[in-house]
Amino acid sequence: MTYKLGLTGSIGMGKSTTAKIFAENGCAVWDADAAVHRLYSQGGAAVAPIGHAFPSAIVDDAVSRDRLKSLIADYPDALNKIESIVHPLVAEDRAIYLSETEADITVLDIPLLFETGADALMDATVCVTVPPETQKARVMERGTMTEEQFQAILSKQLPDAEKRARADYVIVTDTLEHARAQVQDVLKDIQGRRTNA
Numbered sequence: 001m002t003y004k005l006g007l008t009g010s011i012g013m014g015k016s017t018t019a020k021i022f023a024e025n026g027c028a029v030w031d032a033d034a035a036v037h038r039l040y041s042q043g044g045a046a047v048a049p050i051g052h053a054f055p056s057a058i059v060d061d062a063v064s065r066d067r068l069k070s071l072i073a074d075y076p077d078a079l080n081k082i083e084s085i086v087h088p089l090v091a092e093d094r095a096i097y098l099s100e101t102e103a104d105i106t107v108l109d110i111p112l113l114f115e116t117g118a119d120a121l122m123d124a125t126v127c128v129t130v131p132p133e134t135q136k137a138r139v140m141e142r143g144t145m146t147e148e149q150f151q152a153i154l155s156k157q158l159p160d161a162e163k164r165a166r167a168d169y170v171i172v173t174d175t176l177e178h179a180r181a182q183v184q185d186v187l188k189d190i191q192g193r194r195t196n197a
């Protein structure tokens, strides 16, 4: 059975970039945000239930993220309702992926790893981190969110310090070289433990 390595970190901390480095080192990667993109697209399983709860969120038979973001800005509680629809569908997508993968190690990029209790299903966990000023600058640089939207998402996430305390491994994503070296250290450690087990 594949070794399940849960990868988390707050918004903009470097999960996707670090997941890519794990993939370059031979790991399979399942990405929760990418699963949400599939679920929201035409024919995706979230389109009907989101449309039922928020008819204005549907554009061209798909869930519009821009419409969702303005709904959340107007009604902050909308995010809880969206989560209650989306999270079970994401968990189903993950279970199917895990049952089919033949990789030795699978990295599961899950922003809400600890918040949703998915950490209990993992063999080990990794938290990516940078100082809060760097985090905010990186998110704002993308230009996809207002400061209010950033704060709304941040307030839904476990604080960075708590994630770091709970994770088995911490990777500082200040530079790519540093992140690559730490990914290799994590993989060496896991492989060592598996051969000694």
Ligand SMILES: CC(C)(COP(=O)(O)OP(=O)(O)OC[C@H]1O[C@@H](n2cnc3c(N)ncnc32)[C@H](O)[C@@H]1O)[C@@H](O)C(=O)NCCC(=O)NCCS
Pocket (backbone or CB within 6 Å): 010, 011, 012, 032, 033, 036, 065, 066, 068, 069, 072, 079, 082, 083, 086, 087, 090, 111, 112, 144, 145, 153, 156, 157
């Ligand atoms: C709020 C939405 C419309 C924003 O879309 P947008 O494309 O601008 O941003 P993106 O999806 O890339 O999210 C940016 C960051 O915020 C995180 N995030 C998204 N939703 C949440 C949430 N409900 N709670 C905490 N963090 C979240 C993402 O994981 C990511 O790290 C979208 O993220 C969404 O529909 N979220 C609800 C589904 C969900 O809970 N996803 C989290 C992973 S399962």
Ligand SMILES: Nc1ncnc2c1ncn2[C@@H]1O[C@H](COP(=O)(O)OP(=O)(O)OP(=O)(O)O)[C@@H](O)[C@H]1O
Pocket (backbone or CB within 6 Å): 009, 010, 011, 012, 013, 014, 015, 016, 017, 018, 033, 111, 138, 172, 173, 174, 175, 176, 177, 179
């Ligand atoms: N090790 C690193 N060195 C330098 N820059 C990095 C590193 N890791 C990530 N970044 C930069 O930080 C930004 C956020 O990274 P990334 O998209 O990987 O974060 P994320 O945690 O997946 O974000 P989100 O939570 O919004 O999905 C990007 O601009 C990326 O280029």
